[in-house]
Amino acid sequence: MKEKLLGKTLDELKQAAVNCGLKPFVGAQLADWLYAKRAGSWDRMVNISKAARASLAERYELGTSAPVGTALSSDGTKKYLFSVGPANRSAEDHAEGQGSKEEDRFIESVMIPEEERRTLCVSSQAGCRMNCRFCMTGRNGFHGQLDAADILNQFLSIDEADQLTNAVFMGMGEPLDNYDTVSRVLEVLTAPWGFAWSPKRITVSTIGVLPALKKYLDGQRCHLAVSLHNPFPEERLSLMPAQKAWDIRAVLDLIRQYDFSGQRRVSFEYTMFAGFNDDKRHADALIRLLRGLECRVNLIRFHKIPDFPYDCASDAAMEAFRDRLNNHQILCTIRSSRGEDILAACGMLAGQHSAAD
Numbered sequence: 048m049k050e051k052l053l054g055k056t057l058d059e060l061k062q063a064a065v066n067c068g069l070k071p072f073v074g075a076q077l078a079d080w081l082y083a084k085r086a087g088s089w090d091r092m093v094n095i096s097k098a099a100r101a102s103l104a105e106r107y108e109l110g111t112s113a114p115v116g117t118a119l120s121s122d123g124t125k126k127y128l129f130s131v132g133p134a135n136r137s138a139e140d141h142a143e144g145q146g147s148k149e150e151d152r153f154i155e156s157v158m159i160p161e162e163e164r165r166t167l168c169v170s171s172q173a174g175c176r177m178n179c180r181f182c183m184t185g186r187n188g189f190h191g192q193l194d195a196a197d198i199l200n201q202f203l204s205i206d207e208a209d210q211l212t213n214a215v216f217m218g219m220g221e222p223l224d225n226y227d228t229v230s231r232v233l234e235v236l237t238a239p240w241g242f243a244w245s246p247k248r249i250t251v252s253t254i255g256v257l258p259a260l261k262k263y264l265d266g267q268r269c270h271l272a273v274s275l276h277n278p279f280p281e282e283r284l285s286l287m288p289a290q291k292a293w294d295i296r297a298v299l300d301l302i303r304q305y306d307f308s309g310q311r312r313v314s315f316e317y318t319m320f321a322g323f324n325d326d327k328r329h330a331d332a333l334i335r336l337l338r339g340l341e342c343r344v345n346l347i348r349f350h351k352i353p354d355f356p357y358d359c360a361s362d363a364a365m366e367a368f369r370d371r372l373n374n375h376q377i378l379c380t381i382r383s384s385r386g387e388d389i390l391a392a393c394g395m396l397a398g399q400h401s402a403a404d
Contacts, residue, residue: 171220268311345382
């Protein structure tokens with residue numbers, strides 16, 4: 048199998064050129080074509096000689112691939128389905144019954160248009176190991192890590208590739224459960240030789256994977272979003288098994304050690320379930336939990352999924368919850384729901400081949 052160039056750093060691309068008997072500057076040309084010019088074929092790389100391209104193509108592939116399906120929402124949201132090939136899981140994953148190495152895997156990403164913004168909701172894993180009860184991705188199990196090319200291909204191979212303004216790592220998977228790869232992707236996205244995006248254009252979401260979270264906070268300048276959903280640890284555990292390993296109070300203790308008063312922001316995602324986490328008691332507990340932290344709380348409408356006991360909180364309950372937080376100096380907004388009619392809203396990505404046309 049050929050090695051993928053997509054996802055390599057500038058130094059690694061220079062080494063790839065040298066490996067093929069070429070000068071290191073060809074690696075800089077490759078970076079320009081892959082990341083700045085978004086070239087999807089060798090033929091487009093016209094300032095690299097045909098002989099050099101042929102030499103590179105013998106050993107490497109670009110790593111881009113077209114989506115295998117799309118679905119367009121009535122609100123303009125567009126969902127893309129990508130094939131990411133057979134699973135490449137560890138022996139530990141197989142011991143946990145995560146399936147055959149030979150099965151094909153599919154992931155979904157979502158392009159969300161809003162006024163002048165085009166935001167890509169990016170997947171970082173095929174499935175997810177976190178098993179949150181209200182999330183369709185978690186319901187479908189874990190089917191392996193994505194590599195850097197799989198993640199970056201979501202940016203390069205959609206119709207809106209040249210229009211993207213922002214990215215949120217809130218698609219399939221827990222980004223910090225694949226942190227080394229996600230970190231590499233963030234380097235490509237923000238480096239001058241890569242996409243040259245400002246870190247302010249990127250948000251990475253997590254349930255609070257503590258060891259990787261510290262690495263992220265120390266090593267990155269992108270925004271952070273924490274999936275919180277309930278301020279009471281025992282109630283949060285009933286929804287999110289990962290609470291047992293990474294208590295939300297310990298997550299907040301770590302976050303409080305960092306400065307979010309400047310350009311880097313931290314937000315908390317809070318999905319609203321009727322009769323479970325939408326009353327004054329929960330609002331007041333959330334206020335106590337976040338008091339003194341420069342942050343935003345995003346209230347999210349829950350989208351009903353099979354075999355889950357709760358419905359979405361009412362608009363009145365969500366508005367009262369929002370107003371109570373705002374009245375206690377915690378910025379709180381209700382997030383607009385997008386793409387529900389194509390199963391592209393929060394918690395609805397499943398990566399099933401039948402999900403797109």
